[in-house]
Amino acid sequence: MARERTNDQMPDWSNYRGVLVFVEQRNGIAKNVSWQLLGAGKKLADKLDVSLMALVVGDQVEHLAREAVYYGADKVFLCEGPELKDYRTRPYSRITLKLIEEIKPEICLFGATATGRDLAGAIATHLPTGLTADTTELDVEPHPSRLLLASRPAFSEKMMATILCKQYRPQMATARAGVFQALPRDPGRQGEIVRIDNPMSEDQIAAKVVEFIEQRGGVNLEDAEIIVAGGRGLGGPEPFKMLQELADALGGVVGASRACVDAGWIKHEHQVGQTGCTVRPKLYFAIGISGAVQHTVGMSNSEVIVAINKDPNAPIFQIAHYGIVGDLFTIVPAITREVKKRRAAKLDPTAAFRA
Amino acid sequence: MLHIVVCIKQVPDSREIRIDPNTNTLIRQGVPSIVNFYDLHGLEEALRIKDQHGARITVVTMGPPPAEKSLKECISLGADEAVLVTDRKFAGADTLATSYVLAKTIQKVEQEWGPADIVFCGKQTLDGDTGQVGPGIACRLNLEQLTYVGKVVRVDPEARRVRVHRYLEDGIEVVETSMPVLITALKELNEVRRASLPGMIRAARYKPVTWTTADFPDIEVSKIGLKGSPTIVAKTWVPEARKIEGEMISGDTPEQIAEQLTAKLWESDLAEKLGWI
Numbered sequence: 001m002a003r004e005r006t007n008d009q010m011p012d013w014s015n016y017r018g019v020l021v022f023v024e025q026r027n028g029i030a031k032n033v034s035w036q037l038l039g040a041g042k043k044l045a046d047k048l049d050v051s052l053m054a055l056v057v058g059d060q061v062e063h064l065a066r067e068a069v070y071y072g073a074d075k076v077f078l079c080e081g082p083e084l085k086d087y088r089t090r091p092y093s094r095i096t097l098k099l100i101e102e103i104k105p106e107i108c109l110f111g112a113t114a115t116g117r118d119l120a121g122a123i124a125t126h127l128p129t130g131l132t133a134d135t136t137e138l139d140v141e142p143h144p145s146r147l148l149l150a151s152r153p154a155f156s157e158k159m160m161a162t163i164l165c166k167q168y169r170p171q172m173a174t175a176r177a178g179v180f181q182a183l184p185r186d187p188g189r190q191g192e193i194v195r196i197d198n199p200m201s202e203d204q205i206a207a208k209v210v211e212f213i214e215q216r217g218g219v220n221l222e223d224a225e226i227i228v229a230g231g232r233g234l235g236g237p238e239p240f241k242m243l244q245e246l247a248d249a250l251g252g253v254v255g256a257s258r259a260c261v262d263a264g265w266i267k268h269e270h271q272v273g274q275t276g277c278t279v280r281p282k283l284y285f286a287i288g289i290s291g292a293v294q295h296t297v298g299m300s301n302s303e304v305i306v307a308i309n310k311d312p313n314a315p316i317f318q319i320a321h322y323g324i325v326g327d328l329f330t331i332v333p334a335i336t337r338e339v340k341k342r343r344a345a346k347l348d349p350t351a352a353f354r355a
Numbered sequence: 356m357l358h359i360v361v362c363i364k365q366v367p368d369s370r371e372i373r374i375d376p377n378t379n380t381l382i383r384q385g386v387p388s389i390v391n392f393y394d395l396h397g398l399e400e401a402l403r404i405k406d407q408h409g410a411r412i413t414v415v416t417m418g419p420p421p422a423e424k425s426l427k428e429c430i431s432l433g434a435d436e437a438v439l440v441t442d443r444k445f446a447g448a449d450t451l452a453t454s455y456v457l458a459k460t461i462q463k464v465e466q467e468w469g470p471a472d473i474v475f476c477g478k479q480t481l482d483g484d485t486g487q488v489g490p491g492i493a494c495r496l497n498l499e500q501l502t503y504v505g506k507v508v509r510v511d512p513e514a515r516r517v518r519v520h521r522y523l524e525d526g527i528e529v530v531e532t533s534m535p536v537l538i539t540a541l542k543e544l545n546e547v548r549r550a551s552l553p554g555m556i557r558a559a560r561y562k563p564v565t566w567t568t569a570d571f572p573d574i575e576v577s578k579i580g581l582k583g584s585p586t587i588v589a590k591t592w593v594p595e596a597r598k599i600e601g602e603m604i605s606g607d608t609p610e611q612i613a614e615q616l617t618a619k620l621w622e623s624d625l626a627e628k629l630g631w632i
């Protein structure tokens with residue numbers, strides 16, 4: 001990242017217009033981050049008064065092109081073929097590059113996932129243009145500058161930096177999963193779907209995907225919208241079952257402090273914090289966690305934090321939106337029961353009266 | 356014999372960087388410089404390939420002269436040659452300008468010591484934290500690209516194929532491709548060895564090969580350093596420690612507490628965002 005230059009004139013970019021979002025998928029199922037990016041892209045496109053475009057690449061993925069429209073795209077480019085079933089850098093970057101050169105979007109967004117980073121890194125070099133990694137805030141300056149204000153955490157999340165790309169187009173960014181808000185899916189929405197060709201055939205592609213070993217058992221804390229995390233206050237591995245029940249009732253996943261991981265109560269993949277995962281779910285339960293800074297750096301950006309601790313002076317209460325002083329062993333099961341009741345009431349509104 | 360190039364970067368250990376609460380600036384003083392740890396896993400994998408098949412390993416870095424220390428560390432671990440590319444004109448480079456210089460460097464390394472079969476980079480750096488330099492180099496040198504590699508299953512020097520496991524968010528992808536290839540390393544790839552005594556002795560005497568812009572007659576100055584960097588840091592700030600008007604929830608029984616908490620959550624805008632109502 002370079003420092004700001006002075007007195008630079010911006011070239012004429014009037015032939016670059018519109019916002020393009022790359023839709024990531026596996027086996028015909030889109031990654032949530034793709035719809036979140038369409039949500040973010042829509043705001044930028046509206047502010048610039050241009051259209052929001054999406055690119056869908058894969059094998060038998062026409063339905064995703066329609067989904068992209070439901071999630072806000074005005075125009076979707078669709079490239080299908082059996083050789084495009086799995087993501088591979090060469091064909092995918094060739095297709096994306098060719099499209100960018102043809103339609104000249106002013107902004108291109110990719111998920112900050114392994115695939116999105118792999119693809120965007122190759123394309124930005126080829127074009128060439130600037131690419132901002134891992135953004136968590138996106139905005140644009142209005143016409144005439146139309147600059148993308150891409151902001152991202154720096155120095156292990158301790159600082160934020162806003163990055164601009166003045167001298168090149170398109171302006172590219174990868175954006176973190178779980179940060180931006182998808183628009184509500186609207187199956188009545190209309191949009192244009194344009195088919196494009198794949199310029200590469202199988203024999204021109206050296207890389208072969210031999211196998212994909214899906215890891216369903218693994219937790220995906222980074223993408224989780226709800227995390228129910230436990231600390232040393234749980235006292236052992238058993239009570240994590242109780243946390244799992246609350247997580248299941250809410251549709252979330254279980255996290256943990258390092259103290260529990262070190263004690264061997266739960267696997268490291270559940271650990272939140274400096275030496276674990278950095279998360280920003282919409283809802284975070286800190287249960288029997290004191291709130292050491294090494295833990296809170298990994299979760300303090302959660303939208304809503306609920307803390308349950310028997311010690312009223314526990315530091316976790318300083319960052320909690322809702323604090324409960326009390327014994328977790330009685331409070332957590334009570335919350336689980338209440339959550340189940342409320343969610344059942346949504347599915348069957350009369351249930352509330354019968355409960 | 357295989358020729359493996361490993362790209363390493365000396366970085367401040369950003370985990371140790373703190374913010375001065377009064378000035379809101381980074382306290383860099385006393386922050387140790389280390390070899391970006393993902394890069395060490397790349398070097399370790401290169402050393403394992405060398406142990407198994409025989410290989411020549413060249414380590415390269417672009418950075419200020421003190422980065423020599425990191426190169427010596429790589430020599431002590433078993434690298435054959437180390438190259439420091441250093442010049443004021445390279446300063447201020449973003450990932451695009453960095454990958455340009457590193458690609459030029461690797462080409463020059465190839466002229467000196469033969470074509471590279473495998474290039475290792477780290478998954479990302481602790482300071483830049485982008486993971487973009489690896490794909491950038493692969494693109495410029497027209498290498499095959501395997502990112503987020505957590506395991507090298509097989510390197511076949513005869514068939515010139517490599518098979519790896521890429522660790523993705525939702526699982527492991529087993530993928531095979533041809534050399535020359537650029538691989539970006541995760542920490543799951545291996546356990547980094549300790550330097551041997553002969554290695555340390557060699558490192559103490561070793562002087563890294565040093566190149567400046569003068570050693571690259573065809574380098575385009577418009578593509579290096581600050582000038583060659585499309586991205587500009589317009590502003591930095593310290594996110595405000597959130598001041599939360601936290602609300603304590605109390606009640607006589609756990610049921611009362613649970614009822615109150617869920618009522619608050621269901622009344623907030625969370626409920627709609629999470630599809631509860």
Ligand SMILES: Cc1cc2nc3c(=O)[nH]c(=O)nc-3n(C[C@H](O)[C@H](O)[C@H](O)COP(=O)(O)OP(=O)(O)OC[C@H]3O[C@@H](n4cnc5c(N)ncnc54)[C@H](O)[C@@H]3O)c2cc1C
Pocket residue numbers: 230231232233234256257258259260271272273274275276277287288289290291292293294295298308309310311314326327328329
């Ligand atoms: C270099 C370094 C890196 C680290 N990285 C991490 C990291 O990534 N993640 C991390 O989490 N930590 C990390 N730590 C450790 C961190 O400093 C703390 O030690 C750890 O977070 C404490 O975990 P805890 O809150 O579960 O345990 P404790 O601090 O022991 O807190 C337990 C809490 O449970 C409460 N409690 C007990 N019984 C009950 C009950 N019945 N009902 C309600 N409340 C109860 C207690 O009042 C107490 O507040 C790191 C430390 C270092 C030095």
Ligand SMILES: Nc1ncnc2c1ncn2[C@@H]1O[C@H](COP(=O)(O)O)[C@@H](O)[C@H]1O
Pocket residue numbers: 362363364391393394415416417418450453457475476477478479480483484485486487488489
């Ligand atoms: N200045 C540099 N010199 C050598 N290698 C580098 C340099 N910058 C980045 N790299 C390599 O590229 C990887 C990714 O870096 P980054 O894109 O900055 O996250 C690092 O892990 C290194 O292997």
